[in-house]
Amino acid sequence: MAAEHGRSGTDRGPAVVTGAGSGIGAAVARELAARGHVVVPTDLDVASAERTAEDCGSPAAYRLDVTDPTEVARVVGTVVERHGAPGVLVSNAGISKMRRFLDLTAEELDATLSVNLRGVALCGQAAARAMVDAGRGGAIVNVASMAGKQGKVAFLPDYVASKFGVVGLTQAMAVELAPFGIRVNSVCPGYVATSMQERELVWEAALRETTIDEVRRSYVADTPLGRLELPEDVAKVVAFLVSDDAAFVTGEAVAVNGGAFMD
Numbered sequence: 001m002a003a004e005h006g007r008s009g010t011d012r013g014p015a016v017v018t019g020a021g022s023g024i025g026a027a028v029a030r031e032l033a034a035r036g037h038v039v040v041p042t043d044l045d046v047a048s049a050e051r052t053a054e055d056c057g058s059p060a061a062y063r064l065d066v067t068d069p070t071e072v073a074r075v076v077g078t079v080v081e082r083h084g085a086p087g088v089l090v091s092n093a094g095i096s097k098m099r100r101f102l103d104l105t106a107e108e109l110d111a112t113l114s115v116n117l118r119g120v121a122l123c124g125q126a127a128a129r130a131m132v133d134a135g136r137g138g139a140i141v142n143v144a145s146m147a148g149k150q151g152k153v154a155f156l157p158d159y160v161a162s163k164f165g166v167v168g169l170t171q172a173m174a175v176e177l178a179p180f181g182i183r184v185n186s187v188c189p190g191y192v193a194t195s196m197q198e199r200e201l202v203w204e205a206a207l208r209e210t211t212i213d214e215v216r217r218s219y220v221a222d223t224p225l226g227r228l229e230l231p232e233d234v235a236k237v238v239a240f241l242v243s244d245d246a247a248f249v250t251g252e253a254v255a256v257n258g259g260a261f262m263d
């Protein structure tokens with residue numbers, strides 16, 4: 001068992017990435033492929049996952065709605081059958097919608113928690129079951145956020161709650177899965193230039209009655225390293241966390257935010 005757990009990240013089994021059609025997920029898929037992983041991109045939008053698969057030389061891409069337990073079980077089963085038990089899972093799929101807490105509806109709260117927290121739990125559970133069955137260990141990275149470490153984030157109360165949940169869930173998963181040689185960590189990005197950020201810029205400018213450029217400037221001003229974060233900045237840290245260089249790291253919430261929030 002111990003020797004098996006010593007296998008390197010790349011020969012343990014394919015790397016499944018959720019929300020891999022865009023932004024951080026696509027960058028993670030490309031970075032893992034560049035480092036020798038067989039990457040299986042998945043996304044709610046299968047066409048976008050297929051584009052990522054082309055970039056990564058992947059054997060396949062799958063539609064996967066992380067909120068649907070039946071689909072999660074089916075896709076993980078298909079991956080095991082066709083490509084082998086996953087050695088890596090990156091639970092990246094997530095959504096956001098900017099609202100004042102006082103204006104948040106029950107439906108909006110449910111939608112955010114369902115994708116960002118329940119989705120991470122369902123995908124982590126299905127992948128971990130396959131990893132345990134295969135007996136070769138593995139590595140899971142959950143994409144949380146700087147908003148998973150501090151609530152002082154404007155207009156994202158449900159998102160903050162979901163990402164604090166991801167950080168806690170990551171710790172619980174890390175404890176239970178450690179005896180199986182499965183490490184579980186989260187990453188906490190800051191202001192990352194993706195389509196999610198483009199949508200947030202529009203909402204925040206409207207809520208603050210200012211311009212998109214002004215909001216973007218405020219993100220940079222809030223970041224000591226002085227620029228917007230790139231999806232690749234996150235992807236490199238995810239790749240480190242699933243590699244054997246991080247063999248003794250589990251249960252961590254690693255900040256990747258240019259210094260925007262330090263804890």
Ligand SMILES: NC(=O)c1ccc[n+]([C@@H]2O[C@H](COP(=O)([O-])OP(=O)(O)OC[C@H]3O[C@@H](n4cnc5c(N)ncnc54)[C@H](O)[C@@H]3O)[C@@H](O)[C@H]2O)c1
Binds near residue numbers: 023065193197
């Ligand atoms: N952009 C940022 O500033 C930032 C900061 C911190 C954390 N994050 C987190 O990083 C992750 C990726 O965000 P991004 O900025 O790349 O966003 P994005 O909108 O560019 O990409 C998100 C991807 O998730 C997919 N997706 C949405 N709902 C899904 C579902 N139910 N099932 C499967 N896939 C689904 C989308 O189709 C999309 O391809 C999210 O978890 C987000 O919360 C982003």
